[in-house]
Amino acid sequence: MPREIAERSDTIAALGEVFRKHGYSGASLAEITERTGLGKGSLYHFFPDGKQEMAEAVLEDVSRWFEAHVFTPLQDPADPMDAIEHMFEAVDAYFHSGERICLLGAFALGDTRERFKAPINDYFTRWTDALTRALLRTGLTRTQARHTAEEVVVAIQGALVIARSRQDPQVFARTLRRLRQRIATARQ
């Protein structure tokens, strides 16, 4: 058995870049082969179902990253406020302080929503649920926690849209700052 599946996972970052830049239908195999450095032969060896499978792999990868760096840490039994602060830092890092878009959000707005509705829905549901539970542990009521969690996830996605629309990543920074404060005051 030659090279392990390491190669496959190596390509996922490059695939993510391509899909982020061109969207799903806009990402041509020509561009994909160029950016990954893999010929069609290898590409269809690793992803027999073609573009669909490549995009699925990228979405899974993003999901796993958030699961590990955001959702799971949010359930940490220690101080929930620390966990929430950790979420904001991870989110800021992941989205490059507003310069990177959310692939799941972008796919939700595009012609890709139907095709990828399961992973898209899962991602946002798990995020909202994990944050809700953390907020519950800070002392908020169930309703408060649910609404605040939704408000946070909504604002993060909105900030990514506006930051990109106005070509001003500061929107994202301001939004994160506001949300931190929003949670701090909601606890009183």
Added chain:
Amino acid sequence: MPREIAERSDTIAALGEVFRKHGYSGASLAEITERTGLGKGSLYHFFPDGKQEMAEAVLEDVSRWFEAHVFTPLQDPADPMDAIEHMFEAVDAYFHSGERICLLGAFALGDTRERFKAPINDYFTRWTDALTRALLRTGLTRTQARHTAEEVVVAIQGALVIARSRQDPQVFARTLRRLRQRIATARQ
């Protein structure tokens, strides 16, 4: 001179539907001819620059709608709170209570951002500015007004993303409700 340019403007609604559903690169001329009922001959007669010009026309149309129904009313010299309430109602109507996406936001996240950056940036800038001025007139400080306006526009876009992602338009309704309250309390 035969038929006026009425036909051209008639097609814009249909074009909007197609772009909303398939995105820019995903919107094929085949689909466009079908949904507009116009053959390629007519299409390229009205839009000599093809898809690019069709999309530009749609974006302009959206912009004009918001100018007339949202931005201008926000400057109404009467009670600014009435103007803001009017904005929320117009927005709720335009986005079909969260079932319709924002074409400008979707284009901002896609491979179309560069191509249409001017209209995209204009749209969100004018919206934020108009709302800022209205909030100023309710008695907020300049900083408060600017931040609150940004928060509102961000939340509306975010709500559209999440509503579509989770296939739950209620997110949009809840967000609008929360924003109204947010503005009401910000004034004290």
Added chain:
DNA sequence: CCTTATTTGTACTATTTGGTACAGTATATA
């Protein structure tokens, strides 16, 4: 009615699309 300009259907094209076929190469294990 006749001229002029606008509108439209049809046939066409050059290019790109995603995907396949498959022979050949590399490589790890036994």
Added chain:
DNA sequence: TATATACTGTACCAAATAGTACAAATAAGG
């Protein structure tokens, strides 16, 4: 080193792509 398996490059394909050319139809103004 033999062999089974994993990988990859190349040539290929049918379908779809955006866009063009242009003759025919339509409609209004004089």
